[in-house]
Amino acid sequence: MADLAFRRRISDRFAILTFSLALLGAASMIGYHLGLFIPRMLAVRTLNGDRGYSFGDDFYPIWVTARQWRSEHVDLYGREMTREIQTGLFGHAVEPKDPMGRSTDYRQFAYPAFTDLLLWPAAFLDFPRLRLLLALVLPILTALSIQFWILALDWHISALRLASIVLLTLGTYELLEAFFAEQPGLLVSFFLAGAALALRRNRLMLAGVLMSLTMIKPQVTILAAVYLLVWSFADRERKRFWVGFLSVSACLVAASLWVWPHWIEEWLGILKGYHRYANPPLISVLLGPWLSVYVGPVLIAVALTLGAILAWRTRRAGVESPIFWWTVSLLLALTSIALLPGQAIYDHVILIPGILLLLQGWRRLRDAGSVSRILLLAGAVVLIWPWVSAFALLVLRLLTPALSNSDAIFVMPIRTAASLPFAVIALLGYARLAEVRSKS
Numbered sequence: 500m501a502d503l504a505f506r507r508r509i510s511d512r513f514a515i516l517t518f519s520l521a522l523l524g525a526a527s528m529i530g531y532h533l534g535l536f537i538p539r540m541l542a543v544r545t546l547n548g549d550r551g552y553s554f555g556d557d558f559y560p561i562w563v564t565a566r567q568w569r570s571e572h573v574d575l576y577g578r579e580m581t582r583e584i585q586t587g588l589f590g591h592a593v594e595p596k597d598p599m600g601r602s603t604d605y606r607q608f609a610y611p612a613f614t615d616l617l618l619w620p621a622a623f624l625d626f627p628r629l630r631l632l633l634a635l636v637l638p639i640l641t642a643l644s645i646q647f648w649i650l651a652l653d654w655h656i657s658a659l660r661l662a663s664i665v666l667l668t669l670g671t672y673e674l675l676e677a678f679f680a681e682q683p684g685l686l687v688s689f690f691l692a693g694a695a696l697a698l699r700r701n702r703l704m705l706a707g708v709l710m711s712l713t714m715i716k717p718q719v720t721i722l723a724a725v726y727l728l729v730w731s732f733a734d735r736e737r738k739r740f741w742v743g744f745l746s747v748s749a750c751l752v753a754a755s756l757w758v759w760p761h762w763i764e765e766w767l768g769i770l771k772g773y774h775r776y777a778n779p780p781l782i783s784v785l786l787g788p789w790l791s792v793y794v795g796p797v798l799i800a801v802a803l804t805l806g807a808i809l810a811w812r813t814r815r816a817g818v819e820s821p822i823f824w825w826t827v828s829l830l831l832a833l834t835s836i837a838l839l840p841g842q843a844i845y846d847h848v849i850l851i852p853g854i855l856l857l858l859q860g861w862r863r864l865r866d867a868g869s870v871s872r873i874l875l876l877a878g879a880v881v882l883i884w885p886w887v888s889a890f891a892l893l894v895l896r897l898l899t900p901a902l903s904n905s906d907a908i909f910v911m912p913i914r915t916a917a918s919l920p921f922a923v924i925a926l927l928g929y930a931r932l933a934e935v936r937s938k939s
Contacts (some may be wrong), residue, residue: 506530514659521663524886525670531889531912532675535896539909540724547599550590555630557680557845560584560608562629565615565622570760575615576765581607582786587626605776608685609769611764613751614715618683633681638669641685641848644692651695652824664858670853672885672913677845684877687713688848691720694727695827695852698740698818703731707743714748718838719846722803722830725812730823733814778841802837806830822931828853829927835920843918853923854882860930867933874929878922881915888912 540555552559563584567573573580582592584606593601621629637676642665649661668674690712698704710727713720724744731740751827755762778784782802783795809826816823831849839846857864857878864871889912896903903909 508733513852514657514663517667518659518663521666521670524883525666525891527885527893528670528672528886528891532672532679535892535909536670536913537679538888549588550924552626552630553584553588554679555626555633555681556588557682558630558633559587559626560606561610561614561618561683562621562626563587564608565619567703568615571578574764574765575608575612576769578603584608587606603773604645604769604772607769609766609773611717611751611766612755612759614683614732615752616754616758617712617715622934630681635677637681637685639688639802640739641669641674644689644848645851648855651692651699652852652855653699653819654855667886670886671845672916673847673919677848680845682845684716684719684843684846684848687716687719688851691723691849692851700820702759703737703739704743707731707740707745708747710740711744711747712753714751714844719849720831721838722806722810722834723827726814726830729810729814729891730816773840780838780885781836781841781920784841785917801838802833807835824852824856825927825931827929828856829924832920832927847916847920850920850923853927857923857926857930864926864930864933867930867936871929871933874926877925880920881922882913884918885912888914898905 544550544553564575564580566574567580567583568575581604585592588606593603593605595603597603597605624632645665645668646661649656649664673675676682690709694706694709694713697703697709706727710720710724717724728741730736731744752763752843759765779791779795780799782798783791785793786798806829810830813822813826816826818824832853835847835849861875864875892903892908892911895908
């Protein structure tokens with residue numbers, strides 16, 4: 500009995516220490532992002548002659564298009580609408596000989612038309628008020644998303660540990676970028692987490708409906724959505740999921756066609772030209788400018804093929820099975836490196852389930868052998884590096900301000916941002932391999 504009480508005290512003290520360090524790490528990254536990174540970014544924008552909205556710039560195209568179609572019939576994807584979006588974001592339209600080398604279709608409306616139908620209430624506020632509202636709402640929804648994923652994974656943790664995870668997650672560079680830009684992908688993340696929790700609670704119709712709402716950014720959840728559809732087709736008892744998903748999706752597409760009869764072909768045209776101003780996926784970016792052209796598409800095809808094979812083999816797994824959540828998490832992680840543009844660090848919010856799954860089972864992975872321990876250590880370094888380096892940079896700035904302004908030192912807290920998805924994929928893959936070996 501005394502031994503149990505002693506262990507409980509140690510556990511409580513460790514939880515308090517973890518929360519304190521989480522608070523320090525999150526505060527350091529927020530200080531770095533808002534106090535150093537954003538001011539430098541705004542200074543660069545000013546030097547380039549851009550004087551429009553920067554805070555909330557990712558939500559602005561949705562707001563301005565929703566505001567326009569409520570009052571008059573407009574072409575969401577036309578040149579005039581693109582120029583209006585650019586004027587709001589930069590203070591001027593992007594001309595053919597833009598000094599920054601931006602194409603004339605840069606920042607055009609690239610969402611499915613039903614995005615405006617779903618988010619039309621945003622048009623009732625002027626944009627300065629809307630972005631203040633979103634600055635409060637989006638972090639709350641993201642915190643709820645983390646809680647939803649923890650419940651979906653059936654992970655039982657204390658309130659203090661949950662608070663530590665939420666603090667550290669909200670205090671990552673990726674999410675701070677998403678909050679500042681007011682990225683609609685945060686809404687997608689919330690719908691996705693809600694769908695996951697609904698699946699765990701066997702509310703399949705609700706899960707399908709919420710999953711269909713993630714299609715406002717289909718590239719973010721397309722792999723997971725296809726897997727869940729295949730999963731629901733594999734068992735008659737799961738049909739409520741595909742019924743909910745397909746019926747709501749059909750209604751959204753039909754309603755959009757009624758308002759904008761040609762939106763599908765116009766939107767597909769936008770997607771074809773997206774590569775002109777968006778970076779290629781991370782797999783290609785890390786290969787460099789020459790290899791990315793030839794090797795990048797091959798690696799992307801291999802990654803997607805492996806994902807498809809794994810999804811097909813696990814299509815009969817139930818939501819109570821760890822392999823089901825492993826498949827969903829891995830497909831989301833593969834999405835972050837194979838489908839999302841390289842600059843879309845803010846969409847790495849879809850790595851949350853994979854990271855939580857690894858945190859939940861880190862002891863099993865630690866005990867799986869020396870290779871797994873090395874991978875865990877490398878993954879931990881990649882994960883905690885931004886908070887540690889942000890704290891170190893703030894301290895260095897107090898001691899030697901000139902040295903901290905060096906470009907090489909200034910970007911230290913964001914050095915591992917592009918490495919995190921690969922670390923998650925490697926650890927998820929090895930965790931599954933170790934589990935299979937242990938059963939054989």
